[in-house]
Amino acid sequence: MSSSSDFQQDRHSFSGSPQKWNDFELPGDTLYYRFTSDMSNTEWGYKFTVTAGHLGRFQTGFEILKQMLSEERVIPHLPLAKIWEWQVGVACRQTGHQRLKAIHLLLKIVQCSAQRDCDLTLLKPLWQLFTHMENNLCHDMTKPGILLPLHRALAELFFVTENRVTELGSLQEYLLALNTEDHLHRCTAQ
Numbered sequence: 001m002s003s004s005s006d007f008q009q010d011r012h013s014f015s016g017s018p019q020k021w022n023d024f025e026l027p028g029d030t031l032y033y034r035f036t037s038d039m040s041n042t043e044w045g046y047k048f049t050v051t052a053g054h055l056g057r058f059q060t061g062f063e064i065l066k067q068m069l070s071e072e073r074v075i076p077h078l079p080l081a082k083i084w085e086w087q088v089g090v091a092c093r094q095t096g097h098q099r100l101k102a103i104h105l106l107l108k109i110v111q112c113s114a115q116r117d118c119d120l121t122l123l124k125p126l127w128q129l130f131t132h133m134e135n136n137l138c139h140d141m142t143k144p145g146i147l148l149p150l151h152r153a154l155a156e157l158f159f160v161t162e163n164r165v166t167e168l169g170s171l172q173e174y175l176l177a178l179n180t181e182d183h184l185h186r187c188t189a190q
Contacts, residue, residue, distance in 0.1 A: 001026070001033045001048075009092040014046070021048070027063040058094070062101050069108045080117035083111050088122040103153040110160050118162055121177035159163075 003010040003026045009025050031050055065083070068074050087109065093101035097161075109118060133151045165174040 001031060003027055003030065003032070007032065007033050007034065018046075020044075025059075025076065029064075044145050055121065058098050058101075061074075062098075062105065065067075065105055066108070069105065069112060073110075075112050080109060080113050081119065084113075084118040085122060088126070094126045100149055103150075103157055107157050107160060109159070110164055113164075120165060120174055123158075124178050126154060126176040127158065128180075130158060 001012045001024075012024050014021050033048075035045060036044065061124050064125070065087075068078060084106070087105050091099055091106055094102055102178075106123075110120075130151070131152070135150070137151070153156060162171065162174075
């Protein structure tokens with residue numbers, strides 16, 4: 001069984017007694033399988049049950065949304081504003097690799113959104129995380145130039161986002177919305 005017709009992606013092979021079969025998950029919405037008999041027994045074959053993705057499973061949602069955002073003909077039909085709002089919330093709540101994947105999807109949404117589909121001010125919690133990481137990097141001179149994957153992902157997201165708002169002519173409003181009043185006072189004092 002595989003998630004690709006050439007049986008190269010997410011491949012799972014089973015042979016022998018039913019006890020050798022294990023449950024597994026495949027990304028996407030299609031399962032390819034091949035059954036081959038060696039004619040050594042007179043048994044009828046194998047039986048397996050396929051269950052659709054589990055509601056609320058992060059990986060399933062990530063794969064589906066990633067695929068939808070990569071299809072140019074699908075993007076105009078997506079409610080990007082709602083997806084953006086939901087995805088920012090996911091990126092704020094998740095940690096580790098799941099947060100990185102959520103940020104990856106945010107980056108794709110920013111890059112493919114044609115107009116003001118995204119309320120970019122929703123990025124404020126992620127901006128605060130990024131600026132905290134930036135401040136810690138400046139204070140930790142033992143590892144100059146080494147950025148954690150999350151730090152790199154956030155840097156790319158904010159770089160692309162800043163370019164997008166500059167194109168739209170709303171850079172000042174965006175920067176004011178992301179920063180706290182205290183931060184602005186400190187910058188002014190400096």
